[in-house]
Amino acid sequence: MLERYLSGVRKNIQPGDKGGNDMQLIIEKNYQEMSKKAAELVASQITFDPASVLGLATGSTPLGMYNELVKIFNKGEIDFSEVITFNLDEYYKISPDNKNSYHYYMMNNFFNKINIKGANINLLDGMTDKPQQECKNYDREIKRAGGIDLQILGIGPNGHIGFNEPGDKLCVETHLVDLTEETIKANSRFFANCKKVPKRAITVGMATILKAEKILLLASGKKKARAVKKAVNGYVDTKIPASFLQTHPHLTMVIDEEAALLLD
Ligand code: F6R
Numbered sequence: 001m002l003e004r005y006l007s008g009v010r011k012n013i014q015p016g017d018k019g020g021n022d023m024q025l026i027i028e029k030n031y032q033e034m035s036k037k038a039a040e041l042v043a044s045q046i047t048f049d050p051a052s053v054l055g056l057a058t059g060s061t062p063l064g065m066y067n068e069l070v071k072i073f074n075k076g077e078i079d080f081s082e083v084i085t086f087n088l089d090e091y092y093k094i095s096p097d098n099k100n101s102y103h104y105y106m107m108n109n110f111f112n113k114i115n116i117k118g119a120n121i122n123l124l125d126g127m128t129d130k131p132q133q134e135c136k137n138y139d140r141e142i143k144r145a146g147g148i149d150l151q152i153l154g155i156g157p158n159g160h161i162g163f164n165e166p167g168d169k170l171c172v173e174t175h176l177v178d179l180t181e182e183t184i185k186a187n188s189r190f191f192a193n194c195k196k197v198p199k200r201a202i203t204v205g206m207a208t209i210l211k212a213e214k215i216l217l218l219a220s221g222k223k224k225a226r227a228v229k230k231a232v233n234g235y236v237d238t239k240i241p242a243s244f245l246q247t248h249p250h251l252t253m254v255i256d257e258e259a260a261l262l263l264d
Contacts, residue, residue, distance in 0.1 A: 024252045025232070027260045031220045034256045035064025038152070038218050041252065042069060043078050045150045045214070051082040053142075055151035055209070056110075057162075058087065058102040059187075061218045062152060066110040073114045080116040084145050086138070088153070088162040088209075090124035091198035092131065092176060100190050101126055124174075124202045131202060135174035142208060151212035155219050158182045159227045159240035163203035166239040172207040176200060206244060214250040217242070219259040228255060229262040 028034040042065065045052050056062075072078045087102055096103035103123050111121055122141055128134040142148065153161050158180060164170055165180045178200055179187075188194040209215070219228050231242035232253070245251050 023246075023248075023250075026252065026254045028254060028256050030256050030258075031064055034218060034220055034254050035062075035068050037254050038062070038065040038216060039068030039072060041216055041254070042150065042152070043072050046078055046080070046083060049149060050079060051084070052149045053084045053086070053145045053147065055148040055153075055204070055212055056085050056087050056106065057152050057154045057218075058089075058105045059154045061154035061220055063109060065152075065218065070110070070113045080114045082120075083116055084120045084122070085111075085116065086122040086142055086145070086148065086204070087124065089201050089203040090126040092126050092200040092202050094126040094198055096123075096126070126198075126202065131176045135176070135202060138174045138202075138204070139208065142204070148208065148212035149214065151209055151215045153209070153215060153217045153242075153245075155217060155224060155227050155231065155242050156183055157186050157223055157227055159230055159242045161209060161217075161242045161245070162205075163201040164206055164209075164241040166241060168238060170238050170241055170244070171205045173205040174202065174208065175205055176202055206241065210244060210248055212248075215245060215248050215252070217245060217251065217253045217255075219253070219255040221256070222258045222261060224255075224259040225261040228253075228259050229264075233264050 026037060028037050087106060090102045094101040098104060106123060124138060125134050155161060158166055160166065160183060163177050163179065165177060165183060184194055184197045188197050191197050227242065230240045231245060234240060234243055236243045236246055
């Protein structure tokens with residue numbers, strides 16, 4: 001299935017590019033500017049279609065964007081009442097009230113601060129005893145909502161998107177995944193130590209991401225520069241899952257100067 005995304009691959013996106021595939025690379029001065037720009041783009045999507053289906057990421061990177069969106073909401077300039085969301089991933093196993101769960105992150109950093117309807121929020125159940133069933137249900141719900149209109153992504157230092165980790169092959173659908181040592185180490189900053197980081201996660205697959213109508217990828221800081229370079233200037237390669245984004249017809253990357261350091 002992934003092969004069909006490879007037709008029309010366009011490599012080597014340059015700053016300011018807005019080529020035939022409508023890919024856009026926007027480089028902002030710092031994290032704050034990146035967050036503001038990202039929030040503007042998400043707000044425009046919701047103004048354009050108030051019933052947008054958003055794919056959402058967690059982690060450090062989109063935190064500033066969520067804060068900016070809450071500010072725009074508080075000014076009365078944006079209405080989330082018809083918006084539907086699907087989060088990308090969740091640790092397995094982790095309970096929703098654990099402060100390190102993505103469930104807790106989304107409720108406390110975003111959903112509890114805006115007027116989204118509870119019924120329109122879709123989060124993966126990190127405690128399920130039937131992960132396969134949970135994955136199937138999630139894919140079915142995404143389809144039922146008509147797919148993702150705008151997918152927001154961060155990028156792992158190893159090039160992962162969602163928790164689609166580098167490997168010899170990538171999974172198309174939502175699945176249970178073993179996290180790589182690099183990801184466990186990178187994410188241990190939120191936990192007491194590496195041992196406390198769950199070793200597995202449930203993540204939407206590459207097809208769900210690549211089938212989104214539009215994708216907005218955010219990256220900030222020097223530690224993301226290598227992954228950004230490989231994703232943007234390198235070959236499409238399962239060992240850098242983000243490189244598959246080069247095949248997407250409506251990709252916007254909003255990154256800061258440090259994350260852009262290694263770009264051609
Ligand atoms: C989180 C997710 C991950 C993160 C990535 C970067 O929902 O899907 O792919 O976007 O691990 O994380 P941060 O932003 O913490 O560097």
